[in-house]
Amino acid sequence: MRKDKRDFVNKVYSVKKRLLAMYKEANAGHIACSLSCAEILTFLTFFWMDDPDTLILSKGHAAAALYAVLCEAGLITEDDIKTFYKEGTYLGAHPPVRKIRGIPFATGSLGHGLPISAGRAFASKLKKENRLFFCVTSDGELDEGSTWEAALFISHHRLTNLIWMIDRNHIQGFGRTEDVMALEPLDVKLKAFRFHVIKADGHSYDSLLAAKLECLSNNGTSETPNVIICETIKGHGVSFMENTVDWHYLPMDDGQYKKALDELDAWREQQ
């Protein structure tokens, strides 16, 4: 295996192991939501973003994945991680207000991250900075009008310094997206909003890398902003959690936790 890909696998393994441990210790849900975007956040943090670049996790309910990635990056300590969900912690179920480097905005109410990112990217462009602003949204929050208000704004102002990543796991709070509020054809909608639409496997290093390169190439040749539809599996890597609504909410018992860890170990072996 190539070194970069091996590094990616090791980081993802560490991130997922940590977030599973956090949820187990907290006896909390949102596990599948975090597993679905763990690779995306890992890839952005370690294989794309440079120092001045910044990220907003608009799907704040996957905070444990973000905390685990930031711990891996040294921005959250192991001791802090141990406080997850505990009384008096900064690390609640959703990202907090201005307490942690690497979390510029508190999120949790859906449909806020993309407009905030748009404002930041606009300001940065006005100041002629050379920074990238990443925003990871869920697919459920594409129901939010404010997300599409932001999409119009980003497109109109040609904010190519903003990279929009959609965690397209096809499941939202109370059902499958196509049953609740159909999003497809999503790529066509986004193209109609004048985005450069890239599709990626949101769990694959090679696919995310190809998407990155396509973004950079597009930014070199056009003023069309980029959106990457990351096809993902909710609960990815833990068979009994995959593609279920239940694991948006459920906590793990001891047996389930052990099985999840075993499957994570097996996944690493297969890579």
Added chain:
Amino acid sequence: MRAEFAQAMMGLFERHPNVVFLTADLGYLAFEKLRDAYPGRFVNAGVAEQNVVSVAAGMAHEGLIPWVYNIAPFAVLRPYEQIRNDVCMHNLPVKIVGNGGGYGYGIMGATHHTLEDMAVMRVLPNMKIYVPLVASDVKHAVEMMTEDKSPNYLRLNFPAEIDQPIECFKPWRRIKDGKKMVVIGVGPVLGNALNLGNNDLLDAIEIWAIGMLPTSPIPEELIASIKAKRKVMTIEEHYGQCGINELIARQLLDLKIGRIIYKSSYALGYPSGKTGSQKWLQEQSGLAGQGLEKIIKELVDA
């Protein structure tokens, strides 16, 4: 006050390169000069009130000072969660500007009025509300807001016409002296008490204007005056619930001011179910004209 505000923005843009102006597609015949002079820093974000507030929060995070202009209900109520979460929780210097607070848009109808904006804004963390009284207040309020590193809401309206000289804009101002009672008000509706056309009544009332909410402590000289006259009336173009009438009552209770007669005049909404001009709507609530005169007279005579 819109023209004065536009003028103040021009001055601000010249002096502060970090100031940006955002509008949700409003400002016709007011902000063209600003738009044409500063195309990069003037952003018409379209009819998208939620987005424009979050965008402003993002801009403020990156060191800009965004002013977000809209008709008052659309400025406050449509993007309220964006104001709470993205602006106020993060204590960012976003300046929300609502034109026509109260019944300002008159015959445009109830959708264009806001009688609850001060209530919902003043409970937000870090938020300060600025309410000019006369046209010349606007530029001073804008200056104060620019210096203020926190979120602010500027409630604009048609200014009060006051003939006599008054102090510069500040949190509490005595507008005039009087012999028998104290009137405390917020915003240009206070001007109606000055323009009753009844000189005897006018001689009887001492008038104070609140310029900012939440209020700072009541000034000592106002406390002394209330203690001496024992009659207080509040006036606001806003619903009574969570209005200044409750705020001042609470402060007076805390001060253990003792027994006083306390009356309040506030917006009743649309008691007849009909609509009309700002003046007509004010009269329906006893905020102007004979209704207001009656309330004041009763208190003076009490």
